[in-house]
Amino acid sequence: MSDKTLYWASVTLGALALLLLVANVCLISGNRSMQDQLSLRQTTINNSVTLNQLNQGLVQALAQAAVNDDDKEARDLLASQGITIKPKGETKTDKK
Amino acid sequence: MFSLPNGKVTIGQVLFPVSLVAFVLFIMLAFQMTQIMRDREAMHQAKAQQDKPIEDAQKVQTQLSALALGTKKLADKGDKDAKGIIDRMSKLGITVNENAPVAPAAGALPGAAPSAMPAMAAPQSAPPAP
Numbered sequence: 001m002s003d004k005t006l007y008w009a010s011v012t013l014g015a016l017a018l019l020l021l022v023a024n025v026c027l028i029s030g031n032r033s034m035q036d037q038l039s040l041r042q043t044t045i046n047n048s049v050t051l052n053q054l055n056q057g058l059v060q061a062l063a064q065a066a067v068n069d070d071d072k073e074a075r076d077l078l079a080s081q082g083i084t085i086k087p088k089g090e091t092k093t094d095k096k
Numbered sequence: 097m098f099s100l101p102n103g104k105v106t107i108g109q110v111l112f113p114v115s116l117v118a119f120v121l122f123i124m125l126a127f128q129m130t131q132i133m134r135d136r137e138a139m140h141q142a143k144a145q146q147d148k149p150i151e152d153a154q155k156v157q158t159q160l161s162a163l164a165l166g167t168k169k170l171a172d173k174g175d176k177d178a179k180g181i182i183d184r185m186s187k188l189g190i191t192v193n194e195n196a197p198v199a200p201a202a203g204a205l206p207g208a209a210p211s212a213m214p215a216m217a218a219p220q221s222a223p224p225a226p
Contacts, residue, residue: 009115
C-alpha cells in the first residue's frame with residue numbers, strides 16, 4: 001500500500017473512531033438516565049402494592065360505615081370515587 | 097532490539113501501525129456502540145411494560161388520597177364512623193395531612209421521583225381493619 005493510502009486510511013479511521021467515541025459517551029449517558037428513570041418507576045409500582053392494600057382497607061371501612069350505620073356522607077365519598085354500594089342486605093361494594 | 101535497514105524510519109513504516117491502531121479502535125468502538133444500542137432497546141421495552149402498572153399505581157394513589165382526605169374531613173365535621181377510621185389509621189401509624197401538596201404523576205414527568213402517597217404518611221403497610 002502506498003504511503004498516501006495509509007495516511008488517508010489512518011485519518012479516516014481516526015476521525016470515525018472519534019465520532020463513535022462521542023456518540024458512545026452520549027448514548028451511555030442517556031442510558032444511565034433512562035436506567036434511573038426505570039428504577040424510580042419500578043419503586044412507584046412496588047409502593048403501589050402497599051397503597052392498594054391500604055386503599056382496599058379504607059374502602060371496606062367506609063363501605064361498612066355506609067351500610068351498617070347508614071352513613072350517607074361515607075356513601076357519597078365512596079360514590080365520588082366511582083364506588084357504589086348496593087342497598088342493605090347486599091353489602092358488596094361495586095368498583096367501577 | 098531490532099535495527100532498521102538504513103537506521104531511519106520511513107513514513108510508510110509508521111503509517112502502517114498507526115492505521116492498524118485506528119482500525120482496531122474503530123472496530124472496538126463500533127462494537128461498543130452496538131451493545132449500547134441493544135441495552136437502550138431493552139430499556140425502552142422495559143419502560144413500555146411499566147406503563148400500565150404505573151398508570152394503575154397512579155389511579156390507586158389518587159383514589160386513596162381522595163378517600164383519605166374525604167374521611168379526614170368527615171371526621172373533622174364530627175362523623176363518628178370517619179373518626180373511628182381515622183383513629184384506627186392513626187393507631188397503625190398512618191396520618192392524613194390535608195396540607196400536603198399533591199405529588200406529580202411519575203409517568204408525567206420523565207425522571208420524576210416516584211410519587212408517594214400525597215396526603216398521607218404511612219410508616220406501616222397494614223390497612224385499617226374493616
